[in-house]
Amino acid sequence: MGLTIADLKKGERGVIIDSSSKDIPLKLLEMGCLPGNEVKLLQLAPFSDPLYLNVNDSFLAIRKDTAALILIDRIDG
Amino acid sequence: MGKQIKVALIGNPNTGKTSVFNALTGLNQKVGNYPGITVDKKEGVCKLSRGVKAHILDLPGTYSLNASSIDENVVIELLLNKKDKDFPDVAVVVADVENLKRNLLLFTQIKDLKIPTILVINMSDVMARKGITIDIPKLEKLLNTKIALVSTRKGTGLQVLKSLIEGYKTLPKKQCLDARSIDVDYFERLQKAFPNQEVYRLWLVIAQDVNFGKLARKELDVSQFRTKSISELKRLQQLEAIKRYQFINGVLKICQVIDRSKAKDLRSKLDRILTHKIWGYLIFFGILMTIFEAIYDWATFPMDLIDTTFASLAEWVKNSFPNGGKLTELVAEGVVSGIGGVVIFIPQIAFLFLFISILEESGYMSRVVFLMDRIMRRFGISGKSVVPLISGTACAIPAVMATRNIENWKERLITILVVPFTTCAARLPVYLIIIALIIPEDTFLGLSYQALTLMSLYLIGFGMAIFSAYVLDRVMKKERKSFFVVEMPNYKLPLIKNVLITVIEKTKTFVLEAGKIILAISIILWVMASFGPGEKFNNAEIIITQNNIDIPKGELDDKIAAYRLEHSYIGIVGKTIEPVIRPLGYDWKIGIGLVASFAAREVFVGTLATIYSVGSASEDESIDTIKTKMANERYSDGRKVFTLASGISLLLFYAFAMQCMSTLAIVKRETKSWKWPMVQLVGMSIIAYIFALIAFQILN
Numbered sequence: 001m002g003l004t005i006a007d008l009k010k011g012e013r014g015v016i017i018d019s020s021s022k023d024i025p026l027k028l029l030e031m032g033c034l035p036g037n038e039v040k041l042l043q044l045a046p047f048s049d050p051l052y053l054n055v056n057d058s059f060l061a062i063r064k065d066t067a068a069l070i071l072i073d074r075i076d077g
Numbered sequence: 078m079g080k081q082i083k084v085a086l087i088g089n090p091n092t093g094k095t096s097v098f099n100a101l102t103g104l105n106q107k108v109g110n111y112p113g114i115t116v117d118k119k120e121g122v123c124k125l126s127r128g129v130k131a132h133i134l135d136l137p138g139t140y141s142l143n144a145s146s147i148d149e150n151v152v153i154e155l156l157l158n159k160k161d162k163d164f165p166d167v168a169v170v171v172a173d174v175e176n177l178k179r180n181l182l183l184f185t186q187i188k189d190l191k192i193p194t195i196l197v198i199n200m201s202d203v204m205a206r207k208g209i210t211i212d213i214p215k216l217e218k219l220l221n222t223k224i225a226l227v228s229t230r231k232g233t234g235l236q237v238l239k240s241l242i243e244g245y246k247t248l249p250k251k252q253c254l255d256a257r258s259i260d261v262d263y264f265e266r267l268q269k270a271f272p273n274q275e276v277y278r279l280w281l282v283i284a285q286d287v288n289f290g291k292l293a294r295k296e297l298d299v300s301q302f303r304t305k306s307i308s309e310l311k312r313l314q315q316l317e318a319i320k321r322y323q324f325i326n327g328v329l330k331i332c333q334v335i336d337r338s339k340a341k342d343l344r345s346k347l348d349r350i351l352t353h354k355i356w357g358y359l360i361f362f363g364i365l366m367t368i369f370e371a372i373y374d375w376a377t378f379p380m381d382l383i384d385t386t387f388a389s390l391a392e393w394v395k396n397s398f399p400n401g402g403k404l405t406e407l408v409a410e411g412v413v414s415g416i417g418g419v420v421i422f423i424p425q426i427a428f429l430f431l432f433i434s435i436l437e438e439s440g441y442m443s444r445v446v447f448l449m450d451r452i453m454r455r456f457g458i459s460g461k462s463v464v465p466l467i468s469g470t471a472c473a474i475p476a477v478m479a480t481r482n483i484e485n486w487k488e489r490l491i492t493i494l495v496v497p498f499t500t501c502a503a504r505l506p507v508y509l510i511i512i513a514l515i516i517p518e519d520t521f522l523g524l525s526y527q528a529l530t531l532m533s534l535y536l537i538g539f540g541m542a543i544f545s546a547y548v549l550d551r552v553m554k555k556e557r558k559s560f561f562v563v564e565m566p567n568y569k570l571p572l573i574k575n576v577l578i579t580v581i582e583k584t585k586t587f588v589l590e591a592g593k594i595i596l597a598i599s600i601i602l603w604v605m606a607s608f609g610p611g612e613k614f615n616n617a618e619i620i621i622t623q624n625n626i627d628i629p630k631g632e633l634d635d636k637i638a639a640y641r642l643e644h645s646y647i648g649i650v651g652k653t654i655e656p657v658i659r660p661l662g663y664d665w666k667i668g669i670g671l672v673a674s675f676a677a678r679e680v681f682v683g684t685l686a687t688i689y690s691v692g693s694a695s696e697d698e699s700i701d702t703i704k705t706k707m708a709n710e711r712y713s714d715g716r717k718v719f720t721l722a723s724g725i726s727l728l729l730f731y732a733f734a735m736q737c738m739s740t741l742a743i744v745k746r747e748t749k750s751w752k753w754p755m756v757q758l759v760g761m762s763i764i765a766y767i768f769a770l771i772a773f774q775i776l777n
Contacts, residue, residue: 020315022308025484025560029318030141030182042345046354047451050460052565056322058179059344059565061447066561 005051006068008041014072015039016055021069032056033070081122081132083163084242087152087187088171089180090138091440091566093199095119096229097171098135099578101239106135106578118151125243134163140179142186143284143314145560148481153285156190157278167245169238171197174204174211175567177333181220181325182318185253188221189277193248195223195241202228208339216332221249230572254324256280259316263305270302284314347568351444361445365467368432372471372502376424383424387417407603412596419592422472422679425502427584429471433464434579438571446563456543457550459483459561462492466542469499470535472587473740477747484560491549493747494757497740498542498733500535503679507731508534510682514707515724530728538732541764602647602673602684609645617641647672661730661766662723662773664712674736681731722776726769734765 008014019033032055033039042059043052049064088094098106102121119135136155137148144150155161156168168187172180177198187194204210217224223241227234241248256277257264267283268276282299287310305313350356394409436442442464450460461483469476476496483489500508508531516527613620621637628636642648643665650672651665658668666685673684685707710718735741741754748754 020312022311025145025562026143026311026314026318027140027145027484027562029315030143030179031562031564032179032322034315034319034322043348043352043447045352045447045451049451050447050561050563052348052352052447056178057176059567061443061450061561061563061565063450063561 002071003074004068005039005041005053005070005072006064008039008051008072008074010041010044013038013040013075015075016070016072018071019069024066024069028060028062028066031058031060038075039070039072081130082125082242082245083166084123084131084133085155085163085165085168086133086135086171087168087183088138088197089140089173089176089183091564092138092171092173092176092180093229094138094171095135096572096575097169097197097199097227097238098133099572099574100229100232100235101131101133104578106582123239123242125239129243131239131242134165139183141183141318142281145484146481150285153281156187156192157281165192167193167195167242167248169195169197169242171199174198174200174209175207177211178322178325178329181328182321184220184222185321185324188252189256190281191250191252191275193245193250195225195238195245195248196220197225197227197234197238199227199229201226201234202231206339208336210334210336212332216328219328219332220253221251222253223248252277254321256317256320259320260313263313266304267302271299283310287311287314343568348444348565351441352447357444357448361448364432364436364441368429368467369470371428371432372425376428379424380421383417383421387413387420391417406607407600412600416592416596419588419596422502423584423588426471426587427580429468430475430580430583431576433468434576434583435571438569438575440566440568443563443565447565450561456546457488457553458492458495458546459485459488461561461563462488462546465492465496466499466539469496469501469542472501472503473497473499473737474743475583475587477740477743480747484562487550487553487555490748490753491546491553493744494549494753495542495546497735497737497757497761498538498545500538500732501678501737503677503737504534504731506679507674507681508728510704510707511719511724511728513704514719515721534728534732537729541733545764602680605647605650606642606645609641609648611644613644614641617644660773661769662720662726662777664710664718666710667718667723667727671730671736674731674734676736676738678731678736720777722773725776726773729772730765730769732765733761733768735761 002017003014005014005016016033016035016037016039018035019029024033034056037056040054041051042054045052045061050061051064051067052061053059053067086094086098098119098121101123105123106119106121117137121133121135123131123133125131136152139149139152142153142156144153155163155165158164170180170184170187172184184194184196198211211226213224213226225234225238225241227238229235264276264280267279271279279299279302283302286299287307351360391409391413394413395405398405433442436445445463446460448460449463453460453462462480465476465479468479473496476499477493480489480492480496483492512527512530516530519526521529608614617640618637621633621640625633625636643652647669648665651669654668654672655665658671663671670681670684674681707719708717712718735758741758744754744757745751
């Protein structure tokens with residue numbers, strides 16, 4: 001399996017390439033976790049879970065196991 | 078009354094939808110429940126021009142028309158059912174100017190239902206600060222709608238909104254994109270199967286059955302139309318979201334310019350501190366301590382005031398109708414002290430709602446959820462359970478209702494089940510009197526033993542909540558999906574008007590709901606204690622007078638009252654259960670207090686007051702006289718009833734037992750079955766019994 005949101009480090013960004021896993025809640029897709037959208041990891045709670053993200057101009061927190069289902073390409077710099 | 082325009086306010090959470098509602102209706106609103114469920118239904122009336130009125134319904138916040146919680150489902154059910162009496166003439170979709178993209182998703186879905194729709198772009202006051210410019214006329218054209226640019230903080234744009242509502246008949250009904258194109262063939266077949274229905278409505282019903290579980294329907298029954306598997310349907314939903322965002326992105330590219338260099342970033346600065354690994358927790362606990370301080374210190378003054386007011390009111394009733402007999406007694410001892418027992422909690426409840434509403438309005442609550450999720454999950458609950466657990470220190474009823482936004486059913490259920498362990502306001506009077514009786518007033522390292530005991534009881538309650546959550550998590554079957562999405566809204570200065578309206582509404586609801594039950598219980602108790610079967614009850618005066626010739630009049634009256642009580646209906650109940658509670662160190666009188674407390678804990682002190690036949694038998698007379706009576710209460714062999722052993726045992730029993738009918742009723746409503754309230758009642762009572770038993774047997 002490729003790179004996912006769960007692999008991002010604090011402050012890093014990526015572009016979503018696939019979020020079609022059936023275990024991803026629809027709500028997350030509706031908030032903008034869709035292919036092509038940029039995602040930035042803003043903050044990690046203690047024990048690196050949950051993750052505080054900015055996706056598609058939405059600010060949201062999701063758990064690590066959900067984040068690990070969303071495939072991304074890392075954006076460098 | 079003329080015809081009112083029916084308006085439904087719809088929007089994502091955190092868009093200031095409620096501010097718009099408050100701005101339109103002021104205090105002309107009422108909060109009820111949707112039939113059969115406990116989701117708040119807020120309605121209000123707004124005067125438009127020339128005597129035209131609008132009936133405004135504030136619907137729960139939702140991100141889309143695909144429900145994942147009961148709150149959201151309310152919105153969909155209403156919009157699907159054209160025959161619902163609340164079905165809107167016009168839908169007002171409230172969007173936050175900073176999250177326009179995401180907010181428009183819901184807007185485009187509602188447009189597809191072909192309901193006349195107005196778009197409110199709220200919080201327009203921040204546009205300059207955030208470097209946002211919007212071409213409104215162009216946006217109106219592309220979205221086939223009319224737009225009101227509103228700032229509830231500054232009070233601008235509301236007139237525009239009102240006149241748009243008034244002219245709702247001229248609003249364009251055309252949808253803004255064609256969702257059918259995600260699977261033309263499927264939607265054609267769907268339309269053919271139900272030629273008289275709008276196809277998007279049908280699709281929503283199908284989608285809802287996938288997301289939220291099947292619902293029985295008379296109309297729009299699509300259960301026969303099963304041409305796609307669940308995962309294919311999910312795929313379609315995903316395609317729909319993508320399709321809508323494509324459209325929205327295209328529109329916003331033309332109409333919206335965001336100059337990010339102008340944006341001042343308050344969010345990241347505050348987040349750096351408030352969600353910090355150390356500072357974040359310290360600040361959170363600091364806030365918690367402030368809330369406790371407010372509830373248990375600041376609230377004392379108004380509470381004392383209420384206490385004395387009701388005591389003198391009861392006194393006044395008695396003195397004003399000296400010959401009123403039984404009826405006066407009922408009013409003075411049953412009704413007045415019963416109402417007093419509810420009203421006394423108003424300051425605490427109001428303070429709690431004040432703080433919770435400020436924390437929610439400001440956007441801070443989401444940060445707490447974020448910080449606490451990982452820790453809470455170890456115990457089988459969610460970060461979102463923190464809010465109910467905090468609310469539970471006022472009252473379990475609003476706390477149980479506050480679990481609604483927890484998406485994962487198992488986490489939500491566990492939270493509901495353990496919330497009643499947290500020390501609610503109703504336990505406080507019981508704790509205070511027993512602590513005063515059995516714990517010495519000395520201090521230890523500058524802290525009084527009594528205060529330490531009280532604090533330990535709070536910790537025990539919270540600890541038991543967490544521990545039983547852990548056990549329940551192990552026992553209950555595992556849910557595959559961990560479903561947790563929390564929006565982290567922008568920080569906002571809370572609007573005073575919103576906060577005050579919330580405090581007033583919630584406090585009012587609490588007092589009326591709890592008040593009804595406590596009042597009923599007080600009356601039932603009073604009746605059961607005032608009447609009894611047979612000789613012994615009716616001839617109490619003669620029997621006691623004969624046996625006690627040489628004691629003073631006052632004491633004699635007390636003895637008569639006590640004897641009568643022992644043989645009243647409630648006395649018989651107490652005597653019957655005495656064998657069960659003996660091992661815990663209680664006598665039959667405490668037993669009556671316990672039985673009465675299963676309706677509501679706060680009646681304990683009042684019940685004991687009645688039982689120990691303290692002159693007026695009013696709980697408000699003075700805690701001291703009741704306390705003295707309790708301290709002097711002895712078994713027939715001269716042993717004291719209230720000792721350290723029986724006192725601790727009683728404290729633990731109250732800490733753990735499920736003694737609140739209102740909570741059971743609300744749990745039944747929220748879980749839609751009697752199973753869970755019964756699990757609570759039986760489980761918690763067994764735990765309470767065992768702990769009380771162990772404590773008494775060891776200490777005695």
